[in-house]
Amino acid sequence: MAPLVTRDIDYTHDGTLMRGLLVAPEGAVARPGIVLFHDAFGLSEDTIAIAERLAGLGLSVFAADVWGDRLTPTEESEIGPLIGGMAGDRTRWLGRVAAAHETAAAQPEIDRSTLISMGHCFGASSALEHLRTGGDVRAVVAIHAGLDLLAPGWEAAHFGSRVLVCTGSEDPMATAEMRAALQDGLDSAGIDWELDLYSGTRHAFTNPKSAHSPMPDVVAYHPRSAARAWIATERFLGELIADLAPAPA
Template identity: 35%
Template sequence: MTTTTTRTVEYPADGLTMVGHLALPAGADRRPAVLLGPEGTGLSDVERRRADALAELGYVALAFDLHGGGRYLSDPEEMLARCMPLLADPDRMRGIGRAALDVLRTEPRTDPDRIAAIGYGTGGAIGLELGRDGADLRAIGTVNALTTGRPGEAANIRCPVWAGVGSEDPIMSPVQWNAFSAEMQDAGVDWRLAVYGGALHAFHHPPVDHPAVPGVGYHARHAQRAWHDVIGLLAECLPLTEHAGA
C-alpha cells in the first residue's frame, strides 16, 4: 500500500536558510499543490499536520518557514520584533513567498500550473502579497490576515480570494475587514469573507505551543469549520479530478 511521504526542504530567503515541510501524496504522478503559510510564531507541528492532511487528500503541500531554520518563536516579544517590520514591508513578504513558491513549483510531483496559497496570520499576509505581485495562483485563502496592500496592486490578483476572521479578534478589527473588503471589491477580485462568531485571533490554532497573548484563543468548532471552508475553496478552485495524469 502506497502512502504519503514527507521531508524537510532547505532554501534561501530573506537572508536566511529556510527549512520547510514538504508533504507528498501517494503515487508518482503530478498533482495540484498548496503553499501553506504559518502564523507569525512560525512553522509548527500544526502547519506540518495540515500539510500532511492535504497530502492525504491528494495535494502536494509545502508548509513554509518564516524565521529561518524552521524556528518557532514562542516568546511574543521576539515574534512581534520579527513580524511587525516584515508585515510593513511587502517586498520582503513577497521575497519569502516567492522563494517557497519556487521550491513548490519545481518539485517534480507538482503540477506547476495548478497551485493555491493558504495561510494563517503572517503566512496569510504573504499569500495575499503573492497575489498582489501577480503570482500565478488558482486560489488564495487566509485566516486572520485581512491585510491591505499598496494602492492598485490588488488588481494583479488573478484568482478567487477567501478570508476568514474571528468576530472578536482585536488584532483584525472591523475597520480592517472593511478596508480589505473595499480593496478586493475595487480591484474586481472574486472574494469572500467569513466571520466566525465569538472567535478570537488565531482561533484556528490548537493551544499546543501557543503563546498566551491577550486576544488570542482557540475555538475548536470554528477551527474545524474554517478548515472545512479552506478545503471547500481548494475543491472549487483546485479540484483533484483535473490533476495531470488523472
C-alpha cells in the same frame, strides 16, 4: 488516508537559508499544489500537521519557512520583532514568500499551473500580500489573517484568482474597517472572494494552544469556528480543483 511522503527542501533568498517541507501523497506527480505559510511560531509541528491534513485530501503541499533556518520561536518576546521586521521590510518579506512559491513550483509532485497559497495568522497575511502585489496563484485561503499587516493598493493583484477569508468578528487584527478595505481591494482587482465571518471569535481561533492565551480578549481558541473554517477550506479547495481539472475528451 493514502500514505504520505515528506522531504526537507532547502532554498535561499538574499543569502538567507530557509528549510521548507514537502508533504505529498505517495507517488504524487504534478498534483494541485498548496504553498502553506506558517503562523508567528514558524514551521512547527502544528503547521506540519496542517500540511499533512491537506495532503490527505490528495494535494501536494510545500510548507514554507519564512523566518529562515526552520526557526520556531516559543516566546512572545521573539515574535514581535520577527513580524515587525518583515512588515518594516516588505521587499524582504515578499521576496521570501515569492521564493517559497518558486521552490514549490519546481517540485515534481506539484503542478506549477495550479498553485494555491494558504496560511494562518501571519501566514495568511503573507499569502494575501503575495496576491496583492502580483503573485501568480490560482487562489488564496487566509485563516484568521492579520489584516492590519496588509498594505493598500490592489492594482497589481493577479486577476482571476479566488480568495477565501475565514475570520472572527471580534478579531482586533481584522476589524470591520479592515475587512471592508480588503473587500474593496479584491473587488477593484476583479477577484472572486468569499468571507466567512464567525461570531464571538477572536484571533488565532483554530489553534488549541490559544485556549491558554495570556490575552484572551485578543487571541482565543474557538473549536466550533475552527471546525467551520476547515469545512469551508475543504469545500473551497474541492470546488477550485474541480474547476481546474481538464475537460474530458
